[in-house]
Amino acid sequence: MPSFLNLRVLSRKAHRWGAIAIAVPFLVVIATGILLQLKKEWSWVQPAENRGAGTVPVVSLERVLAAAQSIPEAGIRSWADIDRVDVRPAKGIMKITSNSRWEIQVDSETGAVLQTAYRRSDWLESLHDGSWFHPQAKLWLFLPTGVIVFVLWLTGIYLWLLPLRTRRKRARLLAVEGGGPVPRRDRAASGTRNTA
Incomplete structure (x- = not known):
């Protein structure tokens, strides 16, 4: 079995199980992150700032x-x-x-x-970083969630690029055998155009 097939299967499994493992903490991070992005625009999250009479604090x-x-x-x-x-x-x-x-x-x-x-913004921030649940939740739950999201991103990119790579290989093989269109890269180099 070619090594890229093993990597594809491993990437799919890592992608699937990683997504399942982090579903709840990642949902908390996304939901609170959206609310925190709106904290200056929505007074329900954080009260709007008023203006005082002067600019030098003199009150005791x-x-x-x-x-x-x-x-x-x-x-x-x-x-x-x-x-x-x-x-x-x-x-x-x-x-x-x-x-x-x-x-x-x-x-x-x-x-x-x-x-x-x-x-509410302070409470939302503590939910966002996990410290509301437990002081160690930041390191033992939400940090691994971030690492797994990064791995999901990497495996997702790999799984997205893999079919493109396969199509290019197939097109090149057909062009060499004379049964298909000339690949774009080869067309540009030779100056030929595919009219099909």
């Missing part, structure tokens, strides 16, 4: 905490309930993200609350 951190505490949905009682504070000087805002994923946008000059909304 105590006032920022007080503004965040004034939003009951966020459940902020102390700094321990805050995941992060994102300062955007060009937009004049500070974005406070609570541990419960609520985002409060505060004017960095006046301390006024500009917007409050639930932020």
